[in-house]
Amino acid sequence: TRALEALVKETFPSSEIVRAPLSADLPLSRTEQAALTNPLRQCGRLGCIGNVGYTGFVDTSDLRGIGTILELAELMPDVCFHIVGGGSEEAVAFWKSAAERKSVTLNTHFYGRQNPGRVPAFLNHLGVVLSPLKLRPTKSAPFGKNASPLKIPQYLAYGKAIVASDIPAHREYLVHEKNALLVGETDYDAWCRSIRFLLENPDTRLKMAEANELLYLTSFTHQKRVEVILDGEFYGD
Numbered sequence: 374t375r376a377l378e379a380l381v382k383e384t385f386p387s388s389e390i391v392r393a394p395l396s397a398d399l400p401l402s403r404t405e406q407a408a409l410t411n412p413l414r415q416c417g418r419l420g421c422i423g424n425v426g427y428t429g430f431v432d433t434s435d436l437r438g439i440g441t442i443l444e445l446a447e448l449m450p451d452v453c454f455h456i457v458g459g460g461s462e463e464a465v466a467f468w469k470s471a472a473e474r475k476s477v478t479l480n481t482h483f484y485g486r487q488n489p490g491r492v493p494a495f496l497n498h499l500g501v502v503l504s505p506l507k508l509r510p511t512k513s514a515p516f517g518k519n520a521s522p523l524k525i526p527q528y529l530a531y532g533k534a535i536v537a538s539d540i541p542a543h544r545e546y547l548v549h550e551k552n553a554l555l556v557g558e559t560d561y562d563a564w565c566r567s568i569r570f571l572l573e574n575p576d577t578r579l580k581m582a583e584a585n586e587l588l589y590l591t592s593f594t595h596q597k598r599v600e601v602i603l604d605g606e607f608y609g610d
Contacts, residue, residue: 374521374542391605394545396598397526397589401493409494416453417479423572426455426499428492429524433467438505438538441564443468446477448565452572457495459486496531500578501571504528504537507558522546529589532582536567546593552584 378392400406413424425445430437439456446454454477459465465485472481484495496502506522525546528535537543539555547553554571556563571578591597 374545376541377521389605391602393598393601394593395521395523395526396593396595397530399594400530400532400589406493406497409497411498412484412491412494413453413455413498414482418450418453420451421453421480422451422569423500424453424455424498425501425503425568425572426457426495427503427505427524428457428487428495428527429504431456431459431468432461432464436507436509438503438507438558439468440471441505441507441538441558441561442503443472443475443477443481444561445564445568446472446481447475448561449568450477450480452480452568454481455484455495455499456482457484457487457492459483492527493531496527496533499533501568502528502533502535503568504535504543505558505564506538506540506542508538508540526589526593529585529593532586534571534578534581535585536564536571546588552581552588 374394375392378390381388382390401409413426416424427439427442431439442454442456446452456468462485465483469483472478472483487495502524504522504525522537522542525535525537525543529546529552535547535553537547537553537555538558539549540558543553543555547555549555554567556567571581
């Protein structure tokens with residue numbers, strides 16, 4: 374991210390710094406994706422309108438926004454939320470307990486740490502994906518304003534419709550209403566409106582999918598990242 378780049382430049386002012394944003398593995402082919410078994414648990418509530426998910430790191434600090442997801446699950450009982458990943462079993466248990474206290478266990482599912490090869494199956498069956506990363510100004514990388522949105526490149530690769538917090542790190546990948554909907558970190562009404570809008574408008578999801586797949590192929594494959602490092606300059610600079 375640019376924030377990390379600035380931090381490194383400040384510490385090593387005489388060194389040449391190359392900013393090479395995160396990349397992601399090439400996605401499975403359409404045929405391979407179609408053959409993936411659906412790993413999502415069924416929603417425990419009647420009238421569920423769709424599956425929304427997060428795949429990525431889970432810890433107890435809430436910098437990754439798991440608490441935000443639980444707030445949304447409480448506000449949107451007709452949407453099923455899936456949290457895929459875990460930094461540790463303790464961290465997953467922490468948020469499961471929080472979900473129980475908020476009485477959202479019927480429409481909130483935790484899957485814990487997954488083999489990376491299993492993640493595409495989850496992505497393939499999620500209608501909307503979330504990146505509720507939080508902005509916490511600090512010079513202690515990789516947290517706070519220096520945090521990298523680790524899962525965004527993979528979301529792009531699989532052409533997912535994205536709702537994300539409107540923070541600088543996300544704006545390095547995402548453009549509001551073009552390839553994502555960006556909302557205020559704690560503006561829960563906006564989160565709910567954005568999620569519901571995407572679930573109810575498949576044409577918009579398709580346009581986002583096409584935009585994200587193109588962006589991934591032109592900028593965020595591993596090959597493109599290698600080229601950036603060797604050329605010494607990122608295309609977006």
